[in-house]
Amino acid sequence: MTVSLETHRTEVERLLALADQRRRARPADSCSLPQALGRRLARDVAAPEDVPAFDNSQMDGFAVRSTDLRSAKTAPVTLPVAAPIAAGASAGSLTPGTAAPIMTGAPIPAGADAVIPIERTRPGDFSAPEVTFDAPAPGGQYVRPRGDDIRAGAVLMPAGTSISVAGIGALTGGGLTSVEVEPTLRIAIISTGDEIANGQIPDSNSAALAAACAEIGAHVDRFICSDSPHEFDELLDRLDHDLALTIGGVSAGAYEVVRQALSPLADAWFDHVPLQPGGPQGRAVRAGLPILCLPGNPVSSLVSFELFIRPGLARRCGQVDPDRPRGTAPLAAPLTSIPGKLQVRRGTLDEHGEARVIGGAGSHLLAAYAVATHLIFVPAEIEELAAGDTVAWWRIAAL
Numbered sequence: 001m002t003v004s005l006e007t008h009r010t011e012v013e014r015l016l017a018l019a020d021q022r023r024r025a026r027p028a029d030s031c032s033l034p035q036a037l038g039r040r041l042a043r044d045v046a047a048p049e050d051v052p053a054f055d056n057s058q059m060d061g062f063a064v065r066s067t068d069l070r071s072a073k074t075a076p077v078t079l080p081v082a083a084p085i086a087a088g089a090s091a092g093s094l095t096p097g098t099a100a101p102i103m104t105g106a107p108i109p110a111g112a113d114a115v116i117p118i119e120r121t122r123p124g125d126f127s128a129p130e131v132t133f134d135a136p137a138p139g140g141q142y143v144r145p146r147g148d149d150i151r152a153g154a155v156l157m158p159a160g161t162s163i164s165v166a167g168i169g170a171l172t173g174g175g176l177t178s179v180e181v182e183p184t185l186r187i188a189i190i191s192t193g194d195e196i197a198n199g200q201i202p203d204s205n206s207a208a209l210a211a212a213c214a215e216i217g218a219h220v221d222r223f224i225c226s227d228s229p230h231e232f233d234e235l236l237d238r239l240d241h242d243l244a245l246t247i248g249g250v251s252a253g254a255y256e257v258v259r260q261a262l263s264p265l266a267d268a269w270f271d272h273v274p275l276q277p278g279g280p281q282g283r284a285v286r287a288g289l290p291i292l293c294l295p296g297n298p299v300s301s302l303v304s305f306e307l308f309i310r311p312g313l314a315r316r317c318g319q320v321d322p323d324r325p326r327g328t329a330p331l332a333a334p335l336t337s338i339p340g341k342l343q344v345r346r347g348t349l350d351e352h353g354e355a356r357v358i359g360g361a362g363s364h365l366l367a368a369y370a371v372a373t374h375l376i377f378v379p380a381e382i383e384e385l386a387a388g389d390t391v392a393w394w395r396i397a398a399l
């Protein structure tokens with residue numbers, strides 16, 4: 001039965017949710033920190049130590065006892081300069097009645113409780129033997145106390161947090177080198193057809209789809225299967241993935257291995273959606289494994305991945321912006337489209353901000369797609385568009 005694009009999208013979402021459930025049921029991964037960007041924490045992470053680990057200066061200036069500057073309220077106070085404390089030095093202690101040059105991040109010496117920035121002192125120079133202060137300072141001024149960012153044992157980031165760039169920094173700053181993260185979604189991409197299995201045609205579709213899945217953070221394994229339904233069944237029996245994407249074998253030919261093998265299943269659906277390219281589609285759940293079946297024509301498989309699968313998959317893989325950037329633009333040149341189907345052309349936005357189609361509508365024209373930066377949409381009810389008419393676009397590649 002033909003279904004609307006919306007119905008198919010909803011059904012694909014249902015299968016992606018199932019794939020996500022399978023992923024979550026697998027054990028957590030241990031991941032070293034720089035690699036953990038974008039992964040979700042499998043459990044709460046407690047800070048192993050106080051951050052910062054010691055009281056330290058927030059400014060380049062002089063470490064003082066605030067009590068030594070009390071009288072600066074009425075008259076300037078001049079103190080002898082003690083040995084300087086660089087960031088990386090050990091803490092030491094401050095002799096009462098002296099001021100120690102201290103750099104940002106350097107440990108506050110025992111006895112000191114405030115820092116006066118260099119620009120609020122006279123002569124404003126670290127090499128002078130004495131330093132004069134014109135105002136008192138409250139205790140704690142410009143001191144970053146130990147544990148101010150996070151206390152040892154406190155939850156630094158709770159389970160489920162998507163590890164951001166700042167998260168990598170905070171976890172590393174907390175003394176961690178690896179974390180337990182939720183497992184990555186594992187996808188099996190299965191190219192079908194004797195022409196692929198015997199090498200007559202390069203397996204360009206699964207190469208492209210594998211790149212698309214890897215780009216959004218999924219783990220991908222690629223398989224090739226001949227037109228034998230038995231071989232296809234045996235291959236599916238071996239998979240332990242969260243999701244399978246099949247390519248080809250879904251339309252009206254005599255050797256449609258995917259449709260033949262899967263359509264007897266209770267939950268299976270194989271038919272057309274009102275889309276060009278990407279009309280023939282299928283989906284099934286086999287022994288708990290959700291399977292999304294894409295048409296074999298190269299442009300068709302990529303366009304249907306973009307429209308139906310990528311948004312939900314990217315969101316589940318933790319992408320910050322799961323949707324492609326979208327907008328509208330005037331068409332650079334007239335075009336015609338087939339009635340009753342959403343047509344997806346490939347093109348770019350030119351220097352005038354106009355949408356310019358590249359190549360024809362045919363679903364084998366992958367070379368033109370390869371230099372396109374945008375998908376350009378012609379609605380189902382439209383047969384002709386004039387130059388200047390508004391079209392919707394999604395950006396799929398860098399300009």
Ligand SMILES: Nc1nc2c(c(=O)[nH]1)N[C@H]1C(S)=C(S)[C@@H](COP(=O)(O)OP(=O)(O)OC[C@H]3O[C@@H](n4cnc5c(N)ncnc54)[C@H](O)[C@@H]3O)O[C@H]1N2
Pocket residue numbers: 191192193195196201202203204205206247248249250251252253256277278279280294295296297298300363
């Ligand atoms: N009588 C009809 N024929 C076709 C219809 C139809 O409605 N009635 N639909 C056409 C449309 S639209 C599409 S799209 C294709 C989809 O066909 P399949 O999904 O069954 O794909 P195949 O027949 O297996 O292959 C189509 C085409 O793509 C090439 N291909 C397949 N896999 C790969 C791969 N991994 N890498 C590169 N190229 C691949 C294959 O060699 C064929 O040329 O059906 C139309 N026919």
Ligand code: MOO
Pocket residue numbers: 275276277278279280295297299300301363
């Ligand atoms: O709908 Mo097919 O995908 O055009 O070749």
